[in-house]
Amino acid sequence: xxxIFWSYIKKHPYIYGITTLFALLSSALAVVPNYLIQQxxxxxxxxxxxxxxxxxxxxxxxxxxVLIYLVDITWVVLLxxxxxxxxxxxxxxxxxxLLQLRTPFYERFRSGDLMTRMTSDIEFLGDTIGYGFMLxxxxxxxxxxxLIIMIxxxxxxxxxxxxxxxLFFAWFVFKLWKxxxxxxxxxxxxxxxxxxxxxEVVDGVRVMRAYGKKELEQQQFKxxxxxxxxxxxxxxxxxxxxxxxxxxxxxxxxALGLVYSAYLIGQGQMTVGELISFQIYLGMLSGSIWxxxxxxxxxxxxxxxxxxxxxxxxxxxxxxxxxxxxxTGIESISFQDYSFQYPTSDxxxxxxxxxxxxxGETLGIVGxxxxxKTTLIRQLLRQYPVNPTGxxxxxxxxxxxxxxxxxxxxxxxxPQEHILFSxxxxxxxxxxxxxxxxxxxxxxxxxxxxxxxxxxxTRGLDTLIGEKGVSISGGQxxxxxxxxxxxxxxxxxxxxxxxxAVDAKTEQVIIQNIQxxxxxxxxxxxxxxxxxxxxxxxxxVMDQGKIAEYGTPEALLxxxxxxxxxxxxxxxxxxxHENI
Ligand code: ADP
Numbered sequence: 001x002x003x004i005f006w007s008y009i010k011k012h013p014y015i016y017g018i019t020t021l022f023a024l025l026s027s028a029l030a031v032v033p034n035y036l037i038q039q040x041x042x043x044x045x046x047x048x049x050x051x052x053x054x055x056x057x058x059x060x061x062x063x064x065x066v067l068i069y070l071v072d073i074t075w076v077v078l079l080x081x082x083x084x085x086x087x088x089x090x091x092x093x094x095x096x097x098l099l100q101l102r103t104p105f106y107e108r109f110r111s112g113d114l115m116t117r118m119t120s121d122i123e124f125l126g127d128t129i130g131y132g133f134m135l136x137x138x139x140x141x142x143x144x145x146x147l148i149i150m151i152x153x154x155x156x157x158x159x160x161x162x163x164x165x166x167l168f169f170a171w172f173v174f175k176l177w178k179x180x181x182x183x184x185x186x187x188x189x190x191x192x193x194x195x196x197x198x199x200e201v202v203d204g205v206r207v208m209r210a211y212g213k214k215e216l217e218q219q220q221f222k223x224x225x226x227x228x229x230x231x232x233x234x235x236x237x238x239x240x241x242x243x244x245x246x247x248x249x250x251x252x253x254x255a256l257g258l259v260y261s262a263y264l265i266g267q268g269q270m271t272v273g274e275l276i277s278f279q280i281y282l283g284m285l286s287g288s289i290w291x292x293x294x295x296x297x298x299x300x301x302x303x304x305x306x307x308x309x310x311x312x313x314x315x316x317x318x319x320x321x322x323x324x325x326x327x328t329g330i331e332s333i334s335f336q337d338y339s340f341q342y343p344t345s346d347x348x349x350x351x352x353x354x355x356x357x358x359x360g361e362t363l364g365i366v367g368x369x370x371x372x373k374t375t376l377i378r379q380l381l382r383q384y385p386v387n388p389t390g391x392x393x394x395x396x397x398x399x400x401x402x403x404x405x406x407x408x409x410x411x412x413x414x415p416q417e418h419i420l421f422s423x424x425x426x427x428x429x430x431x432x433x434x435x436x437x438x439x440x441x442x443x444x445x446x447x448x449x450x451x452x453x454x455x456x457x458t459r460g461l462d463t464l465i466g467e468k469g470v471s472i473s474g475g476q477x478x479x480x481x482x483x484x485x486x487x488x489x490x491x492x493x494x495x496x497x498x499x500x501a502v503d504a505k506t507e508q509v510i511i512q513n514i515q516x517x518x519x520x521x522x523x524x525x526x527x528x529x530x531x532x533x534x535x536x537x538x539x540x541v542m543d544q545g546k547i548a549e550y551g552t553p554e555a556l557l558x559x560x561x562x563x564x565x566x567x568x569x570x571x572x573x574x575x576x577h578e579n580i
Pocket of ligand 1: 107342343344345349367368369370371372373374375376
């Protein structure tokens with residue numbers, strides 16, 4: 001962490017240079033008032049204090065205080081605004097990284113943990129480079145200037161003797177260093193787990209209520225908060241130990257100084273004014289040693305946060321680096337003996353897939369839940385590392401050779417779990433094509449069979465949806481997501497069970513629209529309802545990671561396998577539904 005901070009400090013030489021210079025100036029000026037008190041007392045004791053002297057001392061005293069105030073305020077403002085700038089740039093850097101990382105990374109880190117890293121960890125780092133820097137510079141310069149003035153204007157012998165207990169205190173604080181690091185990390189992790197819990201509760205509060213799990217959740221939450229409390233208490237115990245021990249050593253130091261000073265006064269080697277100002281200096285010195293002990297805590301907090309932030313900056317999403325071959329169109333996609341295993345899994349999820357999709361074709365993918373349908377299309381989206389031994393090619397070249405961004409531009413993906421933003425309908429659809437005109441939006445709204453729903457919304461395309469807006473049904477969400485996918489007019493459109501919440505008739509209307517407007521373009525439809533793929537060029541039936549049946553819908557019916565049985569079952573259900 002220190003080397004990173006140091007390189008940041010070197011990048012802003014003026015800010016940190018002026019800050020250090022002003023801190024030095026402030027420390028040098030800080031001893032002036034006390035020195036004046038010493039002169040003032042000695043003049044009183046020696047009975048040579050005149051009015052002129054008094055006003056002279058007072059004038060310098062006041063000027064020094066005003067100057068210290070101005071100097072302090074300048075360097076503290078400079079330092080802290082730089083600390084906020086540091087937080088800002090780090091947060092942007094982290095955000096950029098989060099946007100680059102892909103699925104395997106998000107499976108390793110939980111949302112609450114990531115949020116803690118983006119917020120409080122960055123704040124702690126800002127504190128370390130701001131408040132921590134201030135503690136180091138001001139306390140070191142302060143301690144040095146007090147020591148120098150004590151040695152020069154009072155006595156080096158008394159200074160040495162009184163400083164000894166403070167050195168012991170410094171040694172004790174450094175012993176605590178390692179322990180505090182571990183405690184901070186445990187405390188921070190407990191807070192991150194708690195944040196995650198809160199996120200999940202907020203997301204799933206309706207389900208919890210519906211299942212009557214409120215009490216259970218409350219108990220679990222109580223358990224988590226008491227874990228945070230326990231960790232915080234341990235930390236407080238250590239932090240709390242520093243204060244009383246500091247007082248003990250400071251008291252010892254003052255007592256030693258007092259006894260030895262009294263002896264020196266008896267010997268005529270020290271004045272009363274010197275004794276009083278020596279005690280004030282000691283008080284100031286122990287204040288700065290106190291401040292230095294605070295550095296240990298700020299440093300440890302910063303160090304733990306630094307590790308957490310660095311983990312993201314250096315995280316690998318396990319997806320191979322993008323190739324550099326440009327990709328402008330998808331003429332063919334072919335899987336040859338392709339198998340894939342999730343990084344966290346022991347066995348392949350899809351096995352020996354042989355499949356060819358030509359430009360302009362519509363491919364239907366059906367099969368039982370968990371048979372590997374989504375896993376198969378995830379390979380095209382490059383969400384996971386591609387299996388290099390099995391062949392997955394686009395235009396007869398391995399997919400890894402292409403630039404990932406080029407590939408992404410050509411694909412429109414409408415996932416199972418529709419992700420809409422808490423903005424208006426137009427924003428959510430335009431997300432697929434920023435420059436889309438209002439007419440284009442209305443067109444895709446019509447293709448997604450959403451026009452009637454939109455007309456019922458009082459503010460039409462400007463209607464806010466999501467957390468702060470109107471609640472919309474799952475089927476409406478899915479249709480907005482489809483409109484978003486369509487507006488891009490992608491070379492390859494993938495619908496991943498994205499019409500599961502709309503009724504069969506609406507689904508058929510939408511699928512028909514898609515087929516009409518996407519003539520000559522490639523479409524992959526994953527679905528549970530076979531009617532959605534009845535007009536597809538080819539359909540595959542997945543079963544336990546393998547292609548169990550493959551052919552045109554008519555050929556599959558003729559095969560009388562899973563597709564045929566499922567077809568009969570669904571037709572029966574539909575007929576029953578119509579008869580009700
Ligand atoms: P389908 O789309 O046919 O319902 P999936 O492709 O989603 O099936 O899942 C196939 C299998 O892979 C399931 O057993 C599922 O548990 C497993 N699986 C899905 N996603 C992951 C993942 N990210 N890590 C490990 N296993 C996964």
